[in-house]
């Protein structure tokens with residue numbers, strides 16, 4: 001029975017994917033030809049990052065690292081949004097313990113991706129504001145669909161992105177461009193992002209974006225994987241060291257800031273405006 005099933009698979013050219021697993025809000029598929037894993041965020045409608053999504057993301061990254069994949073492509077199952085950043089609903093009207101958990105899991109998810117020894121790329125098939133941009137810039141390469149928005153817009157919300165959260169952004173943009181964009185809370189269109197170097201390529205479809213990401217990861221085929229990953233981590237070591245020094249205090253700073261009545265009030269207004277806009 002097993003033998004005949006195997007023969008049928010071989011006759012069809014074998015299974016295209018040799019592994020596909022789904023946690024609740026993320027899924028992983030490994031292409032058997034390339035050995036590259038695609039990690040998909042799947043929390044419709046906008047992949048807003050609640051604790052569960054952040055925990056599932058870490059677990060999927062861990063799984064991809066332990067199954068000896070050749071690289072990781074991060075993408076979204078939502079049709080027009082890569083990720084809308086932190087789930088503002090989860091930060092609003094909540095207690096300090098929840099805020100502590102949200103921020104700790106955001107830190108954990110970021111360091112898992114930023115510090116991954118694998119080649120990483122983001123197929124940005126939709127808007128990527130705030131925490132969406134954070135995940136995209138934690139990767140080594142970005143391919144984005146036209147006419148979408150990406151950037152760190154925290155100051156527009158009246159909040160401040162801590163230094164570690166800017167690390168990926170600062171890795172790819174000149175200091176002057178990054179400083180201006182962060183102080184303005186600017187969201188770049190795909191085309192502007194390409195011109196500044198915030199994204200590396202534009203693709204017309206998600207499939208094309210995935211192919212371009214796979215080609216980037218494939219460019220390391222002839223490079224010794226250990227030499228590659230140690231070189232990558234040398235570039236990131238300083239940011240990682242600085243982050244480790246402040247990560248506990250950073251959680252407490254976030255909790256203190258996010259619990260302030262005026263910040264909570266601001267989040268409430270921001271949410272109201274988002275809802276009004278989406279009803280239009």
Ligand SMILES: CCCCCCCCC/C=C/C(=O)SCCNC(=O)CCNC(=O)[C@H](O)C(C)(C)COP(=O)(O)OP(=O)(O)OC[C@H]1O[C@@H](n2cnc3c(N)ncnc32)[C@H](O)[C@@H]1OP(=O)(O)O
Nearest residue numbers: 048084085086087088089127130131159160258274275278
């Ligand atoms: C702070 C302390 C300081 C401490 C210091 C903190 C540093 C903070 C670091 C990181 C902060 C963040 O990530 S804060 C998050 C910042 N994110 C944003 O500003 C993005 C806001 N969203 C958008 O701009 C848009 O939704 C966008 C992503 C472009 C997609 O537009 P669309 O037209 O496709 O979709 P919409 O109709 O707008 O949205 C669909 C539904 O999703 C909801 N929605 C959209 N984004 C959401 C979000 N981030 N969290 C929850 N819900 C969201 C809308 O309200 C709608 O709900 P219904 O009406 O019910 O259907």
